[in-house]
Amino acid sequence: MYQSNRRSGFTLIELLVVIAIIAILAAILFPVFAQAKEAAKKSVAISNAKQLGTAAVMYATDYDDYFPMAVVPNTAANNWRVGSYLDTPADWRPGITGSGYPDREMLFANSMQPYMKNYQLFEVPGPGELPVGTYDPQNKVPAFNTYTMNGVASMMSQSEITQVSGYPLFWMGMGKHRVKGYTFANPQLACGSIPATTPCRWGSVTTTAWYWPTATSSAWVYGRGMVFLRSDTSAKFKNVGAVTDGVTWNNSSANPTNDPFNRYTTGGVPVSMLVCSGAACYFRPDAEYK
Numbered sequence: 130m131y132q133s134n135r136r137s138g139f140t141l142i143e144l145l146v147v148i149a150i151i152a153i154l155a156a157i158l159f160p161v162f163a164q165a166k167e168a169a170k171k172s173v174a175i176s177n178a179k180q181l182g183t184a185a186v187m188y189a190t191d192y193d194d195y196f197p198m199a200v201v202p203n204t205a206a207n208n209w210r211v212g213s214y215l216d217t218p219a220d221w222r223p224g225i226t227g228s229g230y231p232d233r234e235m236l237f238a239n240s241m242q243p244y245m246k247n248y249q250l251f252e253v254p255g256p257g258e259l260p261v262g263t264y265d266p267q268n269k270v271p272a273f274n275t276y277t278m279n280g281v282a283s284m285m286s287q288s289e290i291t292q293v294s295g296y297p298l299f300w301m302g303m304g305k306h307r308v309k310g311y312t313f314a315n316p317q318l319a320c321g322s323i324p325a326t327t328p329c330r331w332g333s334v335t336t337t338a339w340y341w342p343t344a345t346s347s348a349w350v351y352g353r354g355m356v357f358l359r360s361d362t363s364a365k366f367k368n369v370g371a372v373t374d375g376v377t378w379n380n381s382s383a384n385p386t387n388d389p390f391n392r393y394t395t396g397g398v399p400v401s402m403l404v405c406s407g408a409a410c411y412f413r414p415d416a417e418y419k
Contacts, residue, residue, distance in 0.1 A: 171351045174253035174275075174301075175364045181251070181276060181299050182362030184244035185237075189287065196298070196360075197237035199283035199314035202325035204228035209329045211321040212338065214261060214311030217248060221269040221310055237278045238312045248272035252307060256350060259306040259342050271310030275350075277302030280314030281337060281412045282360070284330040293361045295418025297411065300389070301355040304346035304399075315340050316402065316409045331414060336407040341399055348390065349397035370397040386416045 188197050203210045205228055216222050219233035233239060238251060252273040264271060276299045282290075290296045302315030316339040320329035327333055348355055354368040370393035389411040391403035402409045410416060 167351055170254040171356070171366055174255075174351070174356045175366065177250045177253055178276065178299060178356050178358035178364035179362060180245070181241075182358045182360075182364065184241045184250075185298060185360075186362055187244040188241050194286045194288065195284050196282050196286075197240045197278075197284075198235045199237055199278040199280040200318055200320060200329045201232050201235040202329075204232055204325060207325050209320045209323060209325060211317055211319065211329075212340065214308065214313050216310060217251070217272045217274060217312050218242075218269050221267055221271045222264075223266060223268055236312070237283075237314075238272070238274065251276045251312060253301070253350075253356075256301075256303070256305045256307045259303065259308050259346075261308055261311060264310060267310075272312075273307045273309050274312035275301055275303055275307040276358075277313060277315040279412045280317035281331055281408065281414065283314065283318060284328060285414060287360060289331070290360055290414045292417050294359060294363065295386070296360040296414065296416070297357045297389070298360045299358040301348075301350050301357075302340075303342050304348050304355075305350050306342045306346050308342070313340065316412055337404075337409045337412065339402045339409060345396075345398060347397040348393070348399050353397065369393075370399070386411050386418045 185196055189195055201210050201215065202208070210232065215236045215238075216225070216233050217236070217238040219236070219239045220230050225233070238248070242248070249272070253275045256275050258273070278299055279297050282296075282298055287293055316337040318329055318331070318334045319336045319338050320334040323329060323333065348369050350356070351366065352368070353370065354366055356364060356366050358364045369388050369390065389402065389409070390399040392400035394400055402411070404410065405413060
């Protein structure tokens, strides 16, 4: 009876060919998987932003068409809490006494909670945590926050906005970072010296100051941009920082509402905002967006 001496299995050459084919396929598919993962994160961020917009409009409906407060009073000092992180939830951190809790309850992230029922809407997948202090002990679980409110829109009515379909109400004003237990407005109205009896809103103060978490935090949260929520509750991903060599991106002779910042360094890190008549051009209620 004839019997073959050929052994079953792969030769070394065949095995190397298979490995090479797998490596080539992996090299082709991995970027596709990465893009799909990035797109999924972006979709979550857009969905969260839309829900924030709905909550803000519901709030305004109950408060005579006024958006929530992006800057809250410092009742004890009879002025306004400008340029500082504020607790979310308002009472998660012990040690705040007197009017501290009620003041913080007025902040948009806290005052909108009856319409949101979920602090996690301010958090989006992707950005890393920015350490801003210790968190123990704690009364409640602190919230993570990536979205900030346009401080110029604090206590503003939609009727004061020239173009509601373009006006940014919430945006990723912490860049590629998230903060645990705190949030803030960006930009903020410069109203620190105004008595708390005078409303800190557009009209009483027409200058702004902008803040950025770190000198290395990129505005490219997803791809080369971030998500903006407009005052008509529409959310949109927008590329920012088209020029990243530190030269002027927007200027007064161009369209000042193309981008929230006018200068970036390599990697999409903002350097400065463009200012129109004392306030950040992109966030003014009289801006017209293209």
